[in-house]
Amino acid sequence: MTNVGIIGFGTVGGGTARILLENCDLIKKRTGVEVRLKKIADLDIERDRGVTLPSGVLTTDAYEIINDPEIDVVVELVGGFKPAKTFILDALKKGKHVVTANKALLAQEGQEIFAEAQRQNKTVGFEAAVAGGIPIIKVLREGLAANNIVAIYGIINGTSNYILTKMTREGIGFDSALREAQALGYAEANPAFDIEGIDTAHKLTLLSSLAYGIDLSYDKVYKEGITAITPRNIQFARELGYKIKLLAITKSVDSEIELRVHPTMIPESYLISKVDEVLNAVYVIGDAVGETMYYGRGAGDMPTGSAVVSDIIDIARGNHHTLKQYNAGVYKIKDMKDVHSMYYFRFTALDRPGVLSKISGVLGEHNISISAVIQRERREGEAVPLVVLTHKARERDVLDAVMKIDKLPVVADTTKFIRVEGKE
């Protein structure tokens, strides 16, 4: 019998409780382990969560769980940094295993938590922290354990994906799409975490540490959100056969690890570009297995609860894992300026002869070679968009070239660019 205490009775806490109560017989039959929900702590124990709890389960005091000698697993679903971190550290010190969905905390201050877990020889399960119900942590840690991971591309923020999907399908602007997402409860009143790529970077930090054994390197993740994406970019992308998605990318290149979050153009024919709405997907390339993809709901009470309970079952079964940082200090995180990528540029040029030649001249000087161009019919005297796709180029060269191009007298507005992934 494994006794479980949940701290935080919000959305995911409710889902986790429901699964533990409703599916406990199934879990026992299937896995041979008995998991019992013993306590739930929350400051608000009055509100109806639609879950019928046995009496005596609810408490307002998290330490009734942390200090309960009968409880084996403490599930932290409070979120945020404080007091969540204290709860986790105290639970570990009391000899409990911990399961958490708290990506922000683990990505930014996980070093201390995983070190304490190791000292106590306890597990910190975090399947629910990345991509909700998709068992991507287990896949990377166990299913693909035999593989050198070549690259991971993730659509792991449902809010951003919903906004981009709406913009793509309906041609509406970012602000309208955001408002729709907020009205549907897909985006917070303060949506910065989601739309600025911060949440995505938290999850990427965990994936990358797992895939490459590196330290948790949240500070080194390059982050660019989706607020600057316009319907016009999306339209041009479509004409070129691409979709724009907010991707989390980590790759091993030249003995360095790339860690980046940014809007990315992906060929429309790729399976991951069809992952729309609030759905999540993680594309993992291994040296043995080749290309694989994992798809499902990245949020919500029951999907995330499914992941929380799978961690509890693993612990109950004695299948203990920690985040092993076996390459801590070995790999350097690649400076974003040294990253090589393909690029999409949208130049806004005055309608003068020789504009294309001037711009492409600067690109050439910076070793940026063009693979496709869209230039619309010219209207006398008006600024016209000139769209250029490139072969692989270095970010540093791109930034230099753009700076130079934006100073050309024929260029009427700041140049926009979006990185492009796919086969060259």
Place this chain on the structure above:
Amino acid sequence: MTNVGIIGFGTVGGGTARILLENCDLIKKRTGVEVRLKKIADLDIERDRGVTLPSGVLTTDAYEIINDPEIDVVVELVGGFKPAKTFILDALKKGKHVVTANKALLAQEGQEIFAEAQRQNKTVGFEAAVAGGIPIIKVLREGLAANNIVAIYGIINGTSNYILTKMTREGIGFDSALREAQALGYAEANPAFDIEGIDTAHKLTLLSSLAYGIDLSYDKVYKEGITAITPRNIQFARELGYKIKLLAITKSVDSEIELRVHPTMIPESYLISKVDEVLNAVYVIGDAVGETMYYGRGAGDMPTGSAVVSDIIDIARGNHHTLKQYNAGVYKIKDMKDVHSMYYFRFTALDRPGVLSKISGVLGEHNISISAVIQRERREGEAVPLVVLTHKARERDVLDAVMKIDKLPVVADTTKFIRVEGKE
């Protein structure tokens, strides 16, 4: 240190050996376990497999592995029924864990193998037996362990998927597509296992036993291959917004389990309908997690080797699992005639007034209600195809209706039907 012996040095044996040799340092760092390839047995130890083995590894005698007291895990990659089964049973009796990719053997005679494994308290790992490199066994057994499985839909035979993809993209017939698949090595000289749905049914048997805890029920799987699919069906499906895929389906409906393999029309907008060529995907719906999908290569030396080695690592880590048939004898496999599905019909009717009314009359009498019709312009005196999509109907009623319709004087040829999945 975990010592491994491989019996069968073919494609997958070669891939497994390569991974064990090339990635052993990575595996040790990542998982803390040391895995050593001690022996490989094959009747042919001369042919070059492109893998450089340490000397003394190769033997022609499988029993040098089975009887080696140092070997902990025996990997059976011989395939087929005999002598593979004897090797596995003897290895278990000698106290070895077994890893195998042999879906035919496990699906048809696995009862005996898993019983022996249980007696010996040993593991039989079979991640490689279903969907190659995709860790779908681990996902069902552990990642989604908290879920009642609502349904599984799998594209799990690369050969059939390649043939259907070719037919769909190029409008060619089944025979030409099969010949292309054979020329590329995607189909065997005798392709029956793949194109008749037998291989798919083997894999479905394993998935379903895992998902529902039922006995291995290969004999009860309804099997229909892809040989009767024509370019015309594919064309009509497209006009209606569907693609045709060979699906393995298992569902829990009214306390019975559906187990069926047949060509299926799926809405073109569904993610799984975009899984083309030789790629595999398994769509799993859980009561908590909702809809998820797992995608990758279902065959090949390295992808399948990746799955074999993940099983070896699990065993080395002490993460032991057996196929627990916790619902053996509890669930009935639903008779195919009691299955409810939507249907696509292609009637070949003479061009006479009242044909549609006669056919739809018979459908109505059998509780089959129509959701869409395509009727082409009539050409006097010629047989015309009449295409009908239905709402959910019972297979038994469909068979009865078709028998009656085929006797109508206005019907010129046998009626073809394809089952349809998707939201009604």
